Amino acid sequence: MIDFLGNEKALWLLWALPAVLVPAYIWCFWKKSQALKNFAGTDMLKKINITVSLKKQVLKAVLLLCAFVIIIVALTEPRWNPKPQKIKRKGRDICILLDTSRSMLAEDINPSRLERSKIAISDLLETLGGDRIALMTFAGNSVVKCPLTQDYAFVRMALANITA
Template sequence: MYQLEESKYLYLLLIVPVLVLFFIFHFYWKTKKQKEFGDLELVKKLIPQYSGFKSSLKFLLMILGLSALIIAITNPRIGTKMETIKREGIDIVFALDVSKSMLAEDIAPNRLEKAKQIINQIINNLQGDRIGLIAYAGSAYPILPMTSDYSIGKMYLQNANTDMLSSQGTALDQAISQAVNFFDDDQQSKLLILISDGEDHGNDANEALELAKGKGIKIVTISVGSLKGGNIPIKENGKTVGYKKDSSGETVLTKMNLVSLKAIAAASNGKYLDGNNTKSVVDNLQTVLGSIEKNESETQQIAEFKTQYQWFLGLTFVLLFIDLLLFERKTAWFTKLNLFKENNNV
């Protein structure tokens, strides 16, 4: 298994197609100018030592070297072996609301980012527990299967956004139903942490709650947002250009709904927590976790991830060194071979 420690730098690879397009444009522009100057074959005779092949080869080496350098910057790591570890903990599934209402900024920076901050802090305080991640709006979608690798969990969490699901709304029943099937170890104690602004446009969650209770799943609900509510901003290039409107043209006002979240927590013998204070949430959740029986189990995970950036960095230097040694003129001994039986080979 491999990881990219700084995967955000992969966006730099977008430079490559831009450079390729520029090279192609420059090639056609140069050819056009040569034709304007005179007969193309005569022009070539005026510069008999120029090699179009070597010019293209130098560009290819530069592109490959740049790509290798960018990959080196991401610091790729490869897991070298699997190891079996014993752990004592519980299985925790985070159900994150990614509906559009979570973009409301009645709590800084917005409800969704606040929810991510809470989950991150909770994960930071875990030890020996497995985690999973579900995103839900009008439907629920599994993002991360149960794992003991918290760093991967945080990476998947950071990528969660309101465009993940095409069906909008907030269906709490879908989130609970998805979680019931998400837990993969019947012997472990199970906790579902459901984070939302509480708006519920789904069906009655009673049936899903019964399924959860039958599986022994305790549910903690965490609210984000304010009772006063807020508008849902529409942004372009990071700037607010307007606010979401309903079918009648009125600006949508989304308010936090505590009733549904408290009801779900009570029905599962769980707990409701106000997410506006991250520290309070984490402290209270530690109390909840302390009250849940922890079972010992064995799991396999990849250990000893070793960095591999040096190979790509070395390849970068080799390619660029070859590029520096190449000149845009024909090689005398290669020309004399006349492999293609032509007068003006590279």
């Protein structure tokens, strides 16, 4: 069981919770019925037929207790296979650095140098498969626009948002 649970210290709540919640819920039920009797009186309650359904209250208490038990089980961090496994990943990690200084806006080639670079990066993305790619820009200071990822759609979106 120790291998199954990530946080077995939370299990003490399974014992403490019913010991606190059940008496508290019974006390609240009793206070509610007392307040109703004090408000209208026993004779008046019989005339207007207001009854506190014991079945509904018990069902409510059981469902509430089940919800707390599920929360406590979640707090124990159950896991199926706690032993770490090494997974071999094929592919390269590629980091593309893109200059976004004003010199990239020069139109000595059509379109501008920046747009031409973005087109070249998009073409590169078409040829990649299984590689992780990162995108950084620099113009004095470097900025990570996209961390290493295999989500090429996100890289394309980050690339489209780059301006000088």
